[in-house]
Amino acid sequence: xxxxxxxxxxxxxxxxxxxxxxxxxxxxxxxxxxxxxxxxxxxxxxxxxxxxxxxxxxxxxxxxxxxxxxxxxxxxxxxxxxxxxxxxxxxxxxxxxxxxxxxxxxxxxxxxxxxxxxxxxxxxxxxxxxxxxxxxxxxxxxxxxxxxxxxxxxxxxxxxxxxxxxxxxxxxxxxxxxxxxxxxxxxxxxxxxxxxxxxxxxxxxxxxxxxxxxxxxxxxxxxxxxxxxxxxxxxxxxxxxxxxxxxxxxxxxxxxxxxxxxxxxxxxxxxxxxxxxxxxxxxxxxxxxxxxxxxxxxxxxxxxxxxxxxxxxxxxxxxxxxxx
Amino acid sequence: xxxxxxxxxxxxxxxxxxxxxxxxxxxxxxxxxxxxxxxxxxxxxxxxxxxxxxxxxxxxxxxxxxxxxxxxxxxxxxxxxxxxxxxxxxxxxxxxxxxxxxxxxxxxxxxxxxxxxxxxxxxxxxxxxxxxxxxxxxxxxxxxxxxxxxxxxxxxxxxxxxxxxxxxxxxxxxxxxxxxxxxxxxxxxxxxxxxxxxxxxxxxxxxxxxxxxxxxxxxxxxxxxxxxxxxxxxxxxxxxxxxxxxxxxxxxxxxxxxxxxxxxxxxxxxxxxxxxxxxxxxxxxxxxxxxxxxxxxxxxxxxxxxxxxxxxxxxxxxxxxxxx
Numbered sequence: 001x002x003x004x005x006x007x008x009x010x011x012x013x014x015x016x017x018x019x020x021x022x023x024x025x026x027x028x029x030x031x032x033x034x035x036x037x038x039x040x041x042x043x044x045x046x047x048x049x050x051x052x053x054x055x056x057x058x059x060x061x062x063x064x065x066x067x068x069x070x071x072x073x074x075x076x077x078x079x080x081x082x083x084x085x086x087x088x089x090x091x092x093x094x095x096x097x098x099x100x101x102x103x104x105x106x107x108x109x110x111x112x113x114x115x116x117x118x119x120x121x122x123x124x125x126x127x128x129x130x131x132x133x134x135x136x137x138x139x140x141x142x143x144x145x146x147x148x149x150x151x152x153x154x155x156x157x158x159x160x161x162x163x164x165x166x167x168x169x170x171x172x173x174x175x176x177x178x179x180x181x182x183x184x185x186x187x188x189x190x191x192x193x194x195x196x197x198x199x200x201x202x203x204x205x206x207x208x209x210x211x212x213x214x215x216x217x218x219x220x221x222x223x224x225x226x227x228x229x230x231x232x233x234x235x236x237x238x239x240x241x242x243x244x245x246x247x248x249x250x251x252x253x254x255x256x257x258x259x260x261x262x263x264x265x266x267x268x269x270x271x272x273x274x275x276x277x278x279x280x281x282x283x284x285x286x287x288x289x290x291x292x293x294x295x296x297x298x299x300x301x302x303x304x305x306x307x308x309x310x311x312x313x314x315x316x317x318x319x320x321x322x323x324x
Numbered sequence: 325x326x327x328x329x330x331x332x333x334x335x336x337x338x339x340x341x342x343x344x345x346x347x348x349x350x351x352x353x354x355x356x357x358x359x360x361x362x363x364x365x366x367x368x369x370x371x372x373x374x375x376x377x378x379x380x381x382x383x384x385x386x387x388x389x390x391x392x393x394x395x396x397x398x399x400x401x402x403x404x405x406x407x408x409x410x411x412x413x414x415x416x417x418x419x420x421x422x423x424x425x426x427x428x429x430x431x432x433x434x435x436x437x438x439x440x441x442x443x444x445x446x447x448x449x450x451x452x453x454x455x456x457x458x459x460x461x462x463x464x465x466x467x468x469x470x471x472x473x474x475x476x477x478x479x480x481x482x483x484x485x486x487x488x489x490x491x492x493x494x495x496x497x498x499x500x501x502x503x504x505x506x507x508x509x510x511x512x513x514x515x516x517x518x519x520x521x522x523x524x525x526x527x528x529x530x531x532x533x534x535x536x537x538x539x540x541x542x543x544x545x546x547x548x549x550x551x552x553x554x555x556x557x558x559x560x561x562x563x564x565x566x567x568x569x570x571x572x573x574x575x576x577x578x579x580x581x582x583x584x585x586x587x588x589x590x591x592x593x594x595x596x597x598x599x600x601x602x603x604x605x606x607x608x609x610x611x612x613x614x615x616x617x618x619x620x621x622x623x624x625x626x627x628x629x630x631x632x633x634x635x636x637x638x639x640x641x642x643x644x645x646x647x648x
Contacts, residue, residue, distance in 0.1 A: 133487050135520055163457050167489040170527050178525070192538050196459055201502070203494050203539035210534040214516050215527035 001294060004278070004312040006320060015310070016321045019276065020246040020255040021053040021239055023232060028261030028283020029315055030056070033197045036075050037282055039316035044077065046322030053243060054083050055235045057258075059225035059265070061088035061160035061188035061205060064113035087188040087225035088114045090234045091158055094186070094222060095120050100155030103186075104176050106169050106208055107160035111188060115158075123149040124172070131168035141168075142175055151180045159212055159220070160188030161205035170208075174215040185218065189225030226265035232258060232273045259315065261285050263293060263306040271305045279308035280315055325618060328602070328636040330644060339634070340645045343600065344570040344579040345377040345563055347409075347556060352585030352607015353639055354380070357521045360399045361606055363640035368401065370646030377567060378407050379559045381582075383549035383589070385412035385484035385512035385529060388437035411512040411549035412438045414558045415482055418510070418546060419444050424479030427510075428500050430493050430532055431484035435512060439482075447473040448496070455492035465492075466499055475504045483536055483544070484512030485529035494532075498539040509542065513549025550589035556582060556597045583639065585609050587617060587630040595629045603632035604639055 004012045024030060030040055047054060056079060058068065065084040072079040088107070092114035095103055105111050105122045112122040124145055131141075157173045177183055191204035205225075213219055224230045239247040239256065247255045257276035260266020261283025270277030279285050290311060297303040312318070328336045348354060354364055371378060380403060382392065389408040396403040412431070416438035419427055429435050429446045436446040448469055455465070481497045501507055515528035529549075537543055548554045563571040563580065571579045581600035584590020585607025594601030603609050614635060621627040636642070 133489075135487060135526065138520075138526070139522060139524065163459060163491055165457075165491040165494070167487055167527070170489070170531065174525075174527050192541060196462075198463060200463065201498075202459065202462070203491070203498050203535065207494065207535040207538045210538040211527065211531040214531045214534040217516060 001290070001308060002310045004310050005317065009320070012318070013321050015257075016050070016052075016318060018254050019052065019257050020243060021055065021235075021257070022047060023055045023057050023235055023256065023258045023270075023275070024315070025226075025258075025260035025262070025266045025283075026056055026058050027195060029259055029280050030077070031075060032283070033195070034075075036077065037314065037316065039319055041077060043316045043319040043322060046319055050322055053239065053247075054079075055085050056083055057085045057226070057231055057235070059087050059189040059191055059205075059231075060194070061086060061091070061110050061225070062108040062163075063088070063110040064117070065089050066113065067110055085231055085235055086110065086114070087231060088160065090231045091160075091186055091188045091222075091224040092118045092120060093234055094224060094230060095156050095158070095184075098155070098184070100184070102149060102154050103156040103158050104154055104173055105158050105160075106165060106173055106212070107158060107162045107188060107205070108164075111158055111160055123154060128169050128172060129164055131166065133166065133168040133171055138171060142172075145172065151176055152182070154180060154183055156184040156186050157212070158186045158188065159205065159209050161191075161194055162208055163202075165208050170211055170215065173212055177212075177216045184222060185212070185216065185220045186222045186224065187220040188223075190220075190223055191225070226260075227268040227272065229269060229273050232269055232275070236273070236275075257310075259312065263289070263308070267308045268305045271307070271309075276310060277308045278310040278312050281311070281313045282315070325614070325632060326634045328634050329641065333644070336642070336645050339581075340374070340376075340642060342578050343376065343581050344567060345379065345559075345581070346371060347379045347381050347559055347580065347582045347594075347599070348639070349550075349582075349584035349586070349590045349607075350380055350382050351519060353583055353604050354401070355399060356607070357519070358399075360401065361638065361640065363643055365401060367640045367643040367646060370643055374646055377563065377571075378403075379409050380407055381409045381550070381555055381559065383411050383513040383515055383529075383555075384518070385410060385415070385434050385549070386432040386487075387412070387434040388441070389413050390437065391434055409555055409559055410434065410438070411555060412484065414555045415484075415510055415512045415546075415548040416442045416444060417558055418548060418554060419480050419482070419508075422479070422508070424508070426473060426478045427480040427482050428478055428497055429482050429484075430489060430497055430536070431482060431486045431512060431529070432488075435482055435484055447478060452493050452496060453488055455490065457490065457492040457495055462495060466496070469496065475500055476506070478504060478507055480508040480510050481536070482510045482512065483529065483533050485515075485518055486532055487526075489532050494535055494539065497536055501536075501540045508546060509536070509540065509544045510546045510548065511544040512547075514544075514547055515549070550584075550586075551592040551596065553593060553597050556593055556599070560597070560599075581634075583636065587613070587632070591632045592629045595631070595633075600634060601632045602634040602636050605635070605637045606639070 190206040193201040258270030514530040582594030
């Protein structure tokens with residue numbers, strides 16, 4: 001593990017100079033709750049001046065990329081929508097690439113918006129928002145629904161964080177997967193909880209995924225969010241097209257880094273995707289936690305993926321180099 | 325595995341004569357959907373004439389025992405409420421025995437009714453039935469709720485099949501378990517699906533348990549329903565008091581049988597509880613399935629519990645003996 005600190009100036013300079021693209025987790029890296037971390041704003045501006053490509057990567061599927069942009073704007077961070085990668089967007093891209101025309105969504109408006117932007121219909125989305133489940137009415141509801149959307153035409157059930165989750169939607173999604181074995185079961189993310197302000201945590205997208213998994217007796221076929229590689233793969237494909245001369249599949253282990261505060265998601269994602277994994281200490285991971293993992297990984301091969309290649313105590317330390 | 329068939333009359337006679345109590349799973353044993361299986365009615369009446377104690381055991385927690393009684397009556401089966409053991413009842417008895425005064429329920433009226441009958445309050449049950457979850461209002465809702473029911477006074481969160489399941493209740497239950505580490509997490513059952521008529525299956529109680537388990541990061545502390553032993557333990561405790569001279573902890577492996585159609589729940593339950601396990605073939609288990617399990621259990625110790633001691637192709641075969 002390489003330290004990226006003030007005392008290690010030459011190493012940090014080399015790190016910044018060889019890295020063309022910074023993939024940044026948001027919560028715990030850019031902000032905490034509703035506050036931007038100190039000096040992050042000028043660090044991002046400095047990276048931009050050096051022509052570094054930035055991606056802001058989030059598992060949160062409640063918002064579309066456009067919706068997420070507002071969060072950045074509200075924090076006075078200047079970001080382009082093309083720099084934002086949400087799990088809702090990655091799921092929509094995946095659906096599109098797999099010729100899916102119709103999907104059933106358990107999730108927020110973010111998923112629906114991304115699907116529609118890309119040309120995938122979110123069947124019954126509005127109609128089912130406030131439905132009440134009644135056993136004796138379900139067969140009728142099902143017949144009405146499948147008259148409009150034949151079950152074999154529904155290519156995916158996509159599940160993410162859904163603050164309006166109800167049993168009607170769960171029963172519908174279950175019935176679709178049961179009656180159409182070709183239908184993909186996709187999760188935008190499997191996060192157990194959703195951090196909210198005031199130190200509140202709410203049940204996360206993973207809870208709704210677990211409910212449907214239990215009913216249908218199988219895990220999701222595809223998970224878009226971290227630690228699945230789909231989000232970062234989406235970023236890499238964009239990079240290979242956009243910056244052909246700078247980023248290639250062959251040099252991604254040098255030219256691209258994934259910066260995050262959670263070993264189990266961000267760091268595993270970076271390591272699995274073959275880019276540089278960078279752990280900050282401004283969020284979940286602590287120095288003690290890191291030291292433990294390093295020790296455990298020596299004994300236990302399965303922990304190796306949790307091991308970041310770099311530790312950068314705070315993202316803002318990069319400004320020593322980028323603002324020079 | 326001993327066959328209880330017409331060709332095996334002496335064995336069947338001995339089986340009936342030594343068995344004092346028949347614990348019977350309902351769906352697939354007594355009825356299928358909304359139809360009583362052939363000759364079950366007179367078989368039950370015959371068993372009663374021989375002074376056999378009957379228990380009807382169900383994982384279904386939607387109904388209280390009183391509610392379940394109506395199902396029997398609607399099928400023209402004469403049953404006393406004291407013969408019915410639902411997972412909602414077993415959960416309520418457990419709560420009472422553990423000095424729990426208040427519980428938070430994700431589930432149907434059956435759980436609430438059983439709790440109230442036994443003197444446990446179902447906090448916020450009516451108020452939360454039709455709540456809509458909104459992140460920004462949750463803290464206020466939580467404060468209102470805990471003003472009425474201080475979180476440390478809530479001894480259990482009890483989760484079962486809930487056709488009115490919504491995200492508000494999930495978030496409340498999650499918050500209670502998070503803020504009161506002493507609070508028990510109880511499940512009435514962990515059934516993945518609920519069989520309904522017209523060959524329909526709905527997401528079962530296990531789905532809601534899985535959602536909360538995911539959020540809180542632990543499995544339920546207590547499961548009342550099969551294959552957990554709580555339901556049958558409840559029956560055995562009643563028997564030891566009620567029929568002291570006939571059923572004792574020492575002779576239960578002879579005097580009590582558990583009859584069911586599912587190896588993973590009914591048969592495992594019988595075997596774990598040390599009573600005679602009897603598999604019927606009028607429900608889920610088939611002869612082929614049984615033969616496979618017997619072969620597998622020879623190789624794999626962990627499959628032994630799935631192995632019934634007796635196979636009784638249909639419950640009604642007993643009438644050859646009991647109506648003699």
